[in-house]
Amino acid sequence: MLAEKALELVREQHRCTDGALAPFNEDGIRQVLEEMRALFEQNQRDTTATVSGEVGLFSSIQLRHTALERNKRCVLAYLNNRLEHIKRMRWEFGSVLPADLRYNLCEQEVQWFNSYNRMLANYMRAIGDTGGVDLTQDMKPPKSLYVEVRCVADHGEFETQDGDLIVLKKNSQHFLLRSECEHLIRQGVLEHIVHRM
């Protein structure tokens, strides 16, 4: 059937909607484009034939045209949903992606990620008069200025705002400014300790 390859792309993306991003399927895209080119050329041949007097070709032209549009829709949806996924990753992983995830992006997607990063940074810097607001901070309403955290992974040295140097070693506990360590918690380096009342 027509547009099968394009559907495979869509299925692939649909499967990993809430998991990790799959590698960019360059081969699949190429195959879809090839099918589209073939359909387009056949259609052009049939339109010229119709212009020169042949009748009854309308139905096949219409059918191929529909298949062309379908292919286009599937490919665009594939690309668009990947971009949405990459955008979400910016908010969850932070501005630097883990190497194995970046490996799954194609070159244009890496470019897109970088320019999205830049735009977001510029925008956050431009809010207010006092040097901007970090929008990725305080995703939940903060309840205290300082939080107690425990390291779940070795992270190395970390310099706090007031100049102290602390070593984030596995299983060590610290009392840090919430604003400083929130992104480390989100990245899974630190664990927030809450005392039950």
Next chain:
Amino acid sequence: MSQTTGHASDNYFSLDDILTTQEKLPCKVEMPIYRLGYLDQSSDDSTLQPGTKLEMPFWLARSLCSRRRHIVSVEMPRAYRESYRQIFKADPNVVDLHKLGPYFYGFGSYLLNFQHSEAADIGNSLVKTFQGRFRKIMDSSQNALNQDTSKLTEKLDESEKKIFVAGQLGLHDFQRWETRQTEKLMTSAMVQKHRKRKRAVLEETS
């Protein structure tokens, strides 16, 4: 209503909508379609002859069968015919809508676009079926905490599953709020999943 493509522009990129419009329905060719005989694998003819019966995905059938052009004629798929509608009417709760097409409601409402004589009955049946099932879905999604939900969702259509998930999310959020867990800062869901996967890979290679 748009006559040509049959999809609203706001879900052009929706993967679910693409999969919904991929569902197949039986069609009969009404006009010869030249040079596309390969679509019917049972014949070697290079032309699709009038009278040929074949299954077409909805997106194709939609553009070939409308008020303006009548290249093929469509029939309603089995799951939407009178005999099945009787079953839905008898007890909507026992039917396995996942098996009847994971996008049962979505596909069903797309079918209403063809000016078919049964369209009104199908529409009514869809609404009634959903009404009959909704109570149970809502009830089970609000009361299944920390247990395996695959038994509860296996008979649900994709859109019903979304409702179920939304209900579960609400229940979990409320539970977390009650136990004062909402103030705890958590690792992002994506990071957590990524880490699990990485660990699995590490264990495999070592």
